[in-house]
Amino acid sequence: MNILLIGSGGRESAFAYKIAQSPLTTQLFIAPGNAGTTQYGKNVALKVTDFEGIGALCLKEGIDLVLVGPEEPLVKGIHDYFLNNEKLKSIPVIGPQQAGAQLEGSKDFSKQFMQRHGIPTAAYATFTKDSLDEGLAYLETQSLPIVLKADGLAAGKGVLICTTLEEAKEELKAMLTDAKFGEASSRVVIEQFLKGIELSVFVLTDGISYKLLPSAKDYKRIGEGDTGLNTGGMGSVSPVPFADQTFLDKVESRIVRPTIEGLKEDGIPYKGFIFIGLMNTAGEPYVIEYNVRMGDPETESVLPRIESDFVDLLLGVAQGNLADKTLQISQKTAATVMLVSGGYPGHYENGMPISGLENIKESTVFHAGTVQDGDEVKTAGGRVLAVTALKDTLFDALQQATADAGRVFFKGKAFRRDIGFDLID
Ligand code: AMP
Ligand code: GLY
Numbered sequence: 001m002n003i004l005l006i007g008s009g010g011r012e013s014a015f016a017y018k019i020a021q022s023p024l025t026t027q028l029f030i031a032p033g034n035a036g037t038t039q040y041g042k043n044v045a046l047k048v049t050d051f052e053g054i055g056a057l058c059l060k061e062g063i064d065l066v067l068v069g070p071e072e073p074l075v076k077g078i079h080d081y082f083l084n085n086e087k088l089k090s091i092p093v094i095g096p097q098q099a100g101a102q103l104e105g106s107k108d109f110s111k112q113f114m115q116r117h118g119i120p121t122a123a124y125a126t127f128t129k130d131s132l133d134e135g136l137a138y139l140e141t142q143s144l145p146i147v148l149k150a151d152g153l154a155a156g157k158g159v160l161i162c163t164t165l166e167e168a169k170e171e172l173k174a175m176l177t178d179a180k181f182g183e184a185s186s187r188v189v190i191e192q193f194l195k196g197i198e199l200s201v202f203v204l205t206d207g208i209s210y211k212l213l214p215s216a217k218d219y220k221r222i223g224e225g226d227t228g229l230n231t232g233g234m235g236s237v238s239p240v241p242f243a244d245q246t247f248l249d250k251v252e253s254r255i256v257r258p259t260i261e262g263l264k265e266d267g268i269p270y271k272g273f274i275f276i277g278l279m280n281t282a283g284e285p286y287v288i289e290y291n292v293r294m295g296d297p298e299t300e301s302v303l304p305r306i307e308s309d310f311v312d313l314l315l316g317v318a319q320g321n322l323a324d325k326t327l328q329i330s331q332k333t334a335a336t337v338m339l340v341s342g343g344y345p346g347h348y349e350n351g352m353p354i355s356g357l358e359n360i361k362e363s364t365v366f367h368a369g370t371v372q373d374g375d376e377v378k379t380a381g382g383r384v385l386a387v388t389a390l391k392d393t394l395f396d397a398l399q400q401a402t403a404d405a406g407r408v409f410f411k412g413k414a415f416r417r418d419i420g421f422d423l424i425d
Contacts, residue, residue, distance in 0.1 A: 001024050001025060001026055001064040001065060001311065001315075002026050002027045002028075002029070002061055002062050002063050002064050002065075003019055003025055003027070003028050003029070003041075003063065003064065003065050003066075003067065003311070004028075004029045004030075004031060004054070004057065004058060004061070004063045004065070004066045004067070005019065005028065005029070005030045005031070005033075005037075005041070005066075005067050005069065006030075006031055006048050006054065006066065006067065006068045006069055006070070006073060006078070007030075007031075007048060007068070007069025007070045008030075008032050008033055008034050008037075008048070008069075009034070009069065009070070009296050009368050009369070009381075009383070010296050010297055010299070010300050010338070010366045010367070010368035010383060010385075010386040011069050011070075011293075011294055011295070011296035011297075011299040011300070012030060012033065012034075012037065012069040013034065013036045013037055013040075013300075013366035013367050013368065013386070014299045014300045014303045014304070014366050014386075014388075015067060015069060015294075015299065015303065015310075016028060016030055016033070016037045016039075016040035016041055017039075017040055017303070017364065017366065018303050018306065018310040018311075019040065019041075019067075019310060019311055020039075020040035020041060021310070022309050022310060022311035022312070023309070024309065024311040024312060024315070025311055027041065027042070027061070028040055028041030028042070029041055029042050029043075029044050029057065029061060029063070030042070030043050030044070031043070031044045031045075031046040031048070031053075031054060031057065032044065032045050032046055032047070032048070034367045034368065034369065034370045034371065034380070035367055035370040035371050035372040035377045035378075035380075036365070036366060036367025036370055036385075037367065038372065044057055048068075048069075048070055048072060048073045049072060049073050049076055049078075051073070051076075051077075051078055051081040054066075054078070055081070055082070055085060055087075055088050058088060058091055059087060059088070063091055064091065064092075065091070065092050065094065065311075065314060065315070065318055066082070066091060066092070066093045066094065066095075067094045067095070067314060068093065068094065068095035068272070068293070069293065069294070070293060071101065071104050071105070071153065071291060071292055071293050072153070073095075074095045074096060074098075074101040074104075074272075074292050074293065075098065075101045075102075075104065075105040075153060075292075076098075077097070077098040077101075078093065078095070079093040079095055079096060079097040079098070079101075080097050080098050083097070092271075092317075092318035092319075093271075094271060094272050094273075094314055094317055094318065095271070095272040095273075095292070095293065096268075096269075096270045096271065096272050096292050097269060097270075099268045099269070100263065100268050100269065100270040100272075100292060101292045103274070103290040103291075103292055104153070104289075104290055104291045104292040104293070105152065105153060105292075106151050106152060106187075107149045107150070107151050107152075107189045107289070108126045108151045108187055108189055110289065110290050111124050111126070111189055111191075113262060113266070114287055116262065116266075117258045117259070117261070117262035117265070118258060119254070119255055119258050119259060119262070119287055120254055120255065120284070120285065120286045120287065121286055121287045121288075122147070122191045122192040122193070122194050122286060122288075123191070123192040124189050124190060124191040124192065125138050125189075125190050126151070126187060126188070126189050126190075127172070127176065127187070127188055127190065128176065128186065128187050128188075129176045129177060129186065132172070132173065132176050132177065135172050135176070135188070135190065136169055136172065136173075138190060139165060139168050139169055139172065139190065140165070142190070142192070143192075143193075144162070144163055144164065144165065144168075144193075145161050145162060145163045145193045146161075146162050146168050146190065146191070146192070146193060147159065147160070147161050147162075147190070147191040147192070147193050148160045148162060148168065148171050148172060148175065148188055148189075148190055148191075149188065149189040149190075149191060150175060150180075150181040150184040150185035150187075150188060151184065151185070151186070151187035151188065151189060152181075152183060152184030152185070152186075152187070153184055154181040154182075154184040154185070156230070156232060157181065157230075158181045158184055158185065161193065172188060172190070175188050176188055194279040194281055194286050194288065195279075195281060196279040196280045196281035196282070196286075197242065197279070197280050198217065198277065198278065198279055198280070198288065199215055199216070199217045199240045199242075199243055199278055199280060200215065200216050200217065200218065200275055200276060200277050200278065200295055200298055201213075201215045201243075201248070201251055201255075201256070201275075201276050201278060202214070202215070202216070202273060202274070202275055202276070202294060202295070202298070202302060203256055203259070203260075203273065203274040203276065204272075204273055204313060204317060204322070205260055205270055205271070205272070205274065205317070205322065206271055206316060206317040206318075206319075206320045206321070206322040207260075207263065207264070207269050207270045207271050207320070208320055208322070208323065209260075209322050209323040210256065210260050210322070211313065211322060211325070211327045212248075212252060212256060213273075213302055213306070213327070213329075214238045214239055214301075214302045214305045214306070214329055215238060215239055215240045215243045215248065216236050216237065216238040216239075216240065216295065216298040216301050216302050217236060217237055217238075217240045217298075217420075217423070218233040218234075218235070218236040218295060218297060218298050219233065219234045219235045219236065219416060219419050219420075220232075220233055220234070221234070222234065222340075222344070222345060222414075222416075223416070224416050224417060224418045225418060226422075229345050229346070230345065231340070231344065231345045231382070231383070232296060232297075232345075232382070232383055233295070233296060233297045233298070233338065233383075234297075234337075234338045234340070234415070234416045234419065235297060235335070235336050235337045235338050235401075235415075235416055235419030235420065236295075236297045236298045236300065236301040236335075236336045236419075237301055237333065237334065237335050237336070237394065237397070237398070237419070237420040237423065238298070238301035238302050238305055238333070238334045239305075239333065240423070241394065241423050242280065242423070243280070246283075247280065247283060247285065250284065250285055251276075251278065251285045254285065255276060255278075255285060255287060256276070259274065259276070259290075271317050271318070272292065272293075272317065273292070273293055273294050274290060274291075274292065275290070275291035275292070275293060275294060275295050275298070276289075276290060277289040277290070277291070296368075296383075297336045297338050297383075297386050300334075300336040300366050300386040300388050301334040301335065301336045301388060302334070304330075304334050304364065304388055304390050305329055305330040305332065305334050305390070306327070306328070306329060306330075307328040307329065307330050308325070308326055308327050308328045312325055313325055313327065330390070332390050332391060332392055332397070333390070333391060333392070333393060333394045333396075333397045334388055334389070334390045334397060335388065335389050335391075335394065335397035335398045335400070335401040335402075335419065335420050336366075336386050336387065336388040336401060336419075337386070337387045337401045337402055337404075337405040337415055337416065337419050338368070338383050338384075338385070338386050338387075338415060338416075339383075339384050339385040339386075339387065339405055339408060339410075339413055339414070339415045340382055340383050340384060340413075340414050340415065341369070341379055341381070341382050341383075341384055341410075341412055341413075341414070342411070342412025342413065342414055343412065344382035344383070344414070345382060348382055348412065349379075349412065350369075350378070350379055350380050350381070351373075351378050351379065351380070352378060352379040352410040352411040352412060353376050353377070353378055353410065353411075354370065354376075354377045354378060354379060354384070354385070354408065354409070354410045355408070355409050355410070356407050356408040356409045357377070357408055359404075359407040359408070360387065360404045360407050360408065362389060362400055362404065363387045363388055363389040363400055363401055363404040364387075364388045364389075364390075365385055365386070365387055365388075365404075365408070366385070366386040366387075366388060367384075367385055367386075368381060368383040368384055368385060368386055369381015369382060369383055369384045370384060370385065379410055384410065384413075385408060387401050387404045387405045387408070388401060389401035389404065394420060394423060394424060395424055397420075398419065398420045398421060398424075401419070402417055402419070405417075
């Protein structure tokens with residue numbers, strides 16, 4: 001099979017790594033990819049939202065299956081674009097159509113969906129510019145801290161946790177009347193704050209049945225000890241030690257199954273990944289958010305643990321017979337440490353030459369923000385490389401990934417040396 005993978009980050013490098021391992025793969029194309037994805041396939045310089053260009057590439061190269069990595073093309077309707085085009089509609093796309101992508105594209109939609117289907121989540125109310133006064137009055141009745149969320153996609157920045165009533169009121173006004181997050185905050189979800197510890201579970205579905213993929217935990221803050229600004233993710237581990245079978249059984253029965261059944265009841269077709277961000281509050285799971293894609297850097301820890309043929313699983317999604325496929329998961333633990341550019345998540349410089357990649361022998365390096373420039377690999381993004389180690393114990397995986405993170409060099413390189421160590425007793 002010829003496969004086209006859309007995206008350019010660490011998540012896509014991990015996808016490419018798995019796809020290239022499959023005997024079912026003839027040729028892999030990555031649009032646009034990065035310096036690392038060329039180990040696994042051919043990069044094609046196309047933007048992830050250039051649907052026409054992507055469609056033309058599929059016809060030219062005889063693509064049999066498209067896997068979409070990031071949310072933006074899904075929320076913008078790449079799957080619908082294929083279905084509405086006579087020449088492209090027979091090419092299966094892994095990733096939901098626009099209707100399903102709303103689970104990530106609109107917080108209000110996803111909250112309504114959870115409420116409709118009895119899925120545990122924080123209490124909430126939604127307001128617009130026209131109902132600002134009601135929103136301000138609602139805030140008065142709520143306990144602190146309180147969570148304000150821009151309804152639409154806001155590049156991961158649209159969630160504010162306010163600790164005083166004054167701050168919450170100011171932020172609500174800024175979001176609704178001053179368009180703090182642009183169109184994304186024309187609607188704001190005000191949500192109860194959930195206490196607990198976060199983790200994520202991942203589901204692959206063909207819209208009929210589903211497979212529960214390994215759980216993972218990511219580390220969002222830039223600084224050690226979970227301090228400083230939020231980032232896209234500085235590292236991850238899989239599995240998550242505190243997500244024991246009892247907890248995962250609750251997640252499956254109260255959240256995963258009702259989500260798949262809810263999509264069916266609502267008549268929303270869904271073929272792809274569902275990333276469920278969870279809060280474990282005293283042993284009970286609550287949904288914080290849905291994403292309609294895999295996580296980054298969670299994918300870099302989750303995929304190395306999948307022992308079954310990944311392309312065969314994708315085929316099951318495409319053909320609607322996922323229930324007949326087997327999912328074999330390694331008992332080992334994966335730990336991922338992300339190397340980022342100096343200054344990230346604020347301002348940073350691109351174009352720093354990267355050296356020492358050949359020093360890494362025991363971990364797998366997934367490129368995230370890199371570019372090939374002649375003979376050199378250079379930085380081209382905030383998150384540059386993801387270093388993943390797979391070992392028998394969490395401690396060994398963390399130690400290996402952290403040690404290997406120190407073996408690569410580029411000017412300004414930063415990484416957290418404490419990823420996952422909070423999970424060791
Ligand atoms: P989201 O974009 O919805 O994932 O939110 C970003 C982050 O905000 C989450 O990963 C949580 O750390 C935090 N967060 C979101 N909603 C809540 C909530 N209801 N209670 C506590 N923390 C939250
Ligand atoms: N690591 C969080 C995300 O992919 O959204």
